[in-house]
Amino acid sequence: MSAQPVNPNLPPDHVTVFIDGVEMAAPKGSMIIQAADKAGIPIPRFCYHEKLPIAANCRMCLVDTEVGGRAAPKPSPACATPVMDGLKVFTRNERALKSQRNVMEFLLINHPLDCPICDQGGECELQDLSLGYGRSVSRFQERKRVVPDEDIGPLVATEMTRCIQCTRCIRFTADIAGTYELGGMYRGENLQIGTYDGKPLTTELSGNVVDVCPVGALTNKVFQFRARPWELNARESLGFHDAMGSNLYLHVRRGQVLRTVPRDNETVNECWLSDRDRYSHQGLYADDRAIKPLKKIDGEWKEVSWAEGLAAASEILRAHRGDDLGVLVHPATSNEEGKLLAKLAAGLGTGNLDHRLNARDLSDAAVSEPFAVPLAEIEQADVVVLFGSNLRHELPLLHQRLRKGSRKGMKIHAVNPVDFDFTFPLASKAIVSPSKLASALDDADLHDAVKGARQAVVIVGALAENHPQAAALRTAAAAFASATGAALCRIPQGANALGLTRAGVLPSTRDVAAMVAEPRSAYVLYGIEPGLDFNVGSQAQVALGQAKVVAFSHFACASTRRVADVILPIGALPEIAATLTNLDGREQGTQPGGKLPGEAREGWKVLRALGGELQLPGFDFTDLEGLRAAPAVAAPASVARSAQPAATGEGLDVVATQGIYRTDGFVRRAEALQQHPLNVAPRVVMHSSDAQAAGVSAGQIAKVQAGEGTATLPVVVDDTVAAGSVWIESGHGATAPIGAGKVKVVAA
Numbered sequence: 001m002s003a004q005p006v007n008p009n010l011p012p013d014h015v016t017v018f019i020d021g022v023e024m025a026a027p028k029g030s031m032i033i034q035a036a037d038k039a040g041i042p043i044p045r046f047c048y049h050e051k052l053p054i055a056a057n058c059r060m061c062l063v064d065t066e067v068g069g070r071a072a073p074k075p076s077p078a079c080a081t082p083v084m085d086g087l088k089v090f091t092r093n094e095r096a097l098k099s100q101r102n103v104m105e106f107l108l109i110n111h112p113l114d115c116p117i118c119d120q121g122g123e124c125e126l127q128d129l130s131l132g133y134g135r136s137v138s139r140f141q142e143r144k145r146v147v148p149d150e151d152i153g154p155l156v157a158t159e160m161t162r163c164i165q166c167t168r169c170i171r172f173t174a175d176i177a178g179t180y181e182l183g184g185m186y187r188g189e190n191l192q193i194g195t196y197d198g199k200p201l202t203t204e205l206s207g208n209v210v211d212v213c214p215v216g217a218l219t220n221k222v223f224q225f226r227a228r229p230w231e232l233n234a235r236e237s238l239g240f241h242d243a244m245g246s247n248l249y250l251h252v253r254r255g256q257v258l259r260t261v262p263r264d265n266e267t268v269n270e271c272w273l274s275d276r277d278r279y280s281h282q283g284l285y286a287d288d289r290a291i292k293p294l295k296k297i298d299g300e301w302k303e304v305s306w307a308e309g310l311a312a313a314s315e316i317l318r319a320h321r322g323d324d325l326g327v328l329v330h331p332a333t334s335n336e337e338g339k340l341l342a343k344l345a346a347g348l349g350t351g352n353l354d355h356r357l358n359a360r361d362l363s364d365a366a367v368s369e370p371f372a373v374p375l376a377e378i379e380q381a382d383v384v385v386l387f388g389s390n391l392r393h394e395l396p397l398l399h400q401r402l403r404k405g406s407r408k409g410m411k412i413h414a415v416n417p418v419d420f421d422f423t424f425p426l427a428s429k430a431i432v433s434p435s436k437l438a439s440a441l442d443d444a445d446l447h448d449a450v451k452g453a454r455q456a457v458v459i460v461g462a463l464a465e466n467h468p469q470a471a472a473l474r475t476a477a478a479a480f481a482s483a484t485g486a487a488l489c490r491i492p493q494g495a496n497a498l499g500l501t502r503a504g505v506l507p508s509t510r511d512v513a514a515m516v517a518e519p520r521s522a523y524v525l526y527g528i529e530p531g532l533d534f535n536v537g538s539q540a541q542v543a544l545g546q547a548k549v550v551a552f553s554h555f556a557c558a559s560t561r562r563v564a565d566v567i568l569p570i571g572a573l574p575e576i577a578a579t580l581t582n583l584d585g586r587e588q589g590t591q592p593g594g595k596l597p598g599e600a601r602e603g604w605k606v607l608r609a610l611g612g613e614l615q616l617p618g619f620d621f622t623d624l625e626g627l628r629a630a631p632a633v634a635a636p637a638s639v640a641r642s643a644q645p646a647a648t649g650e651g652l653d654v655v656a657t658q659g660i661y662r663t664d665g666f667v668r669r670a671e672a673l674q675q676h677p678l679n680v681a682p683r684v685v686m687h688s689s690d691a692q693a694a695g696v697s698a699g700q701i702a703k704v705q706a707g708e709g710t711a712t713l714p715v716v717v718d719d720t721v722a723a724g725s726v727w728i729e730s731g732h733g734a735t736a737p738i739g740a741g742k743v744k745v746v747a748a
Helices: 032-039 094-107 125-133 168-177 208-212 275-285 306-319 335-347 396-407 434-440 444-451 470-484 497-502 512-517 537-545 558-563 603-613 624-629 688-694
Strands: 014-019 022-027 062-067 087-090 156-158 183-185 192-194 218-220 233-238 247-253 256-262 294-297 300-303 325-329 383-387 411-416 428-431 456-460 487-490 522-526 548-553 566-569 578-581 587-590 652-658 684-686 701-705 710-717 725-730 742-747
Touching (some): 022 032, 032 087, 062 094, 168 396, 208 218, 233 587, 256 275, 294 306, 306 566, 306 603, 325 335, 335 603, 383 444, 383 470, 497 578, 548 558, 548 603
Parallel strands (some): 014 087, 325 522, 383 456, 456 487, 684 710
Antiparallel strands (some): 062 087, 183 192, 247 256, 578 587, 652 742
């Protein structure tokens, strides 16, 4: 005769448990600590983390249990003891508290007494719990052990003598990041956590080991010894280096952003943050940051007042209205600034307005669209097809979600021109040259694998979106999704590409490709570093160099100074209040964090002042709320279509991807990220057969000849690149002359 449930009215997948006398329902298979957390009953812990696999090795969460009136023979770890019907748990009785205090005493035997100099001081879990569970005087007189430190890269600092072997960092790199870079060495009292080979961490999520570490063993190397936690103010902000829009806090002291930490949002970034979003704040304080209005006078740059700068800009725009003017906008520009830029273009009578800086083929008038499946639900799909995407570098945290899905049975297929390094296994892969990507989707086996899926997703990445025949690739992806019943998710090319699309920052006359191919007599550049932010860098430089240019810029860099006539300094996203729209179509807001440098101003204020100077309609608001409440300019009824680039020429197809830490001006100026192992120097990567045919070898310097220009680059021979292709990372000055068409490689 089976036992009757304590509460027969509960759902069949729940049981009744009693924690410190509080009756509650808990899902079958869940652990005591999860039920207690849900009820708000605190249980001390170090090794347990809700996002990591259970290890049960710190034993700090020991509790007393009783079932059917019989007490357990010894305390149980709450993180590894599943609930059962009628279970009674005591977290604060004498037996439980004695066990917890004994564990704390053992943990402190070897822990150094360096709280005054530890970066974790003030936000240390060990420090907090030792206050309630530790002794004021240790009973142990033995000498504390010392553990040597490792240099594990430019982002994470180590002080491994403080380590309590909770293994959170090991489980993070193994189970979340998927790089298996940290592990336990030796045994017993000699156990140490390290990399074994002494190499730096290569994961693009390495900063998260700082967050999960409960002590000061792993700390933020960039923030090291800069400030104490109680000196910092937290400001809500967003990641602005990819379309995910990760939620984060800026930690600010006296107007300076000193560090960035994740802000929990299960529907976007969970509790994680990519290194690109975490450490890019260093770029805010680059030496070439634009801090005063600049005007070129007789070929020389002079600092001028805001009145003079705005007057010079308005003079250029008055003289070059209508079709003579092109407006080019960085895709990370905020919704508010985008709204005003659309008004500025309309007021000046130009339909030459675009934010799709890296697009080569817009013959289908393609614009950004929200994901067909919400970000948080993609990990529940059973089949995913990656099409033309180095997802690990494009969207590190979406890549992490796919890894999570793959561990639960998700099958992932890739159609790419390079066998990219993913941290999940691929069910199949087609590695073909870019010109064969569309036909690779016709594979019958791939169709069969996707057709039978409960939920299938096709993710189209930057390689496809920015290809010279991108329209054909988008058509092929849409046809494949339609034929197989898969949801189509095209990655927006920019942090706020979707928001700018909705704000009407789109062309009715000429798109970005046409504005470069058919140079205008004047341009407005907004937030753009012209030497590195265009897919066709050389052509853009030529077009801009022949025109009058008004640059709203974060940096007074060499390439901006070379082409601009006026530079108006504007605030970066961490310094302003703004909204961005992420790839789900979710509009998210930021608070001002860092202080605006020098005389820089919020971009919307500069645009409002310029609109007033030009006496344009729609610029009569006085604050941000007024701007948001004002009607927007209607988006163009039809987006301009440029002619499709001719698929002609001889040579090797170019696979052009953005370097993970070369995506925008702030990332490129973040010194720590530039030292990261994933940030590689400019190079051309070739298949061995192509290198042999070209007469070049690994390590040799070669000339890469493209229609736009010639680049001189070292050769890397790697058969992960499809035969008939060369792989080049953009975002470097050395690779700027190369577009995404065809090239010839010859020995230098």
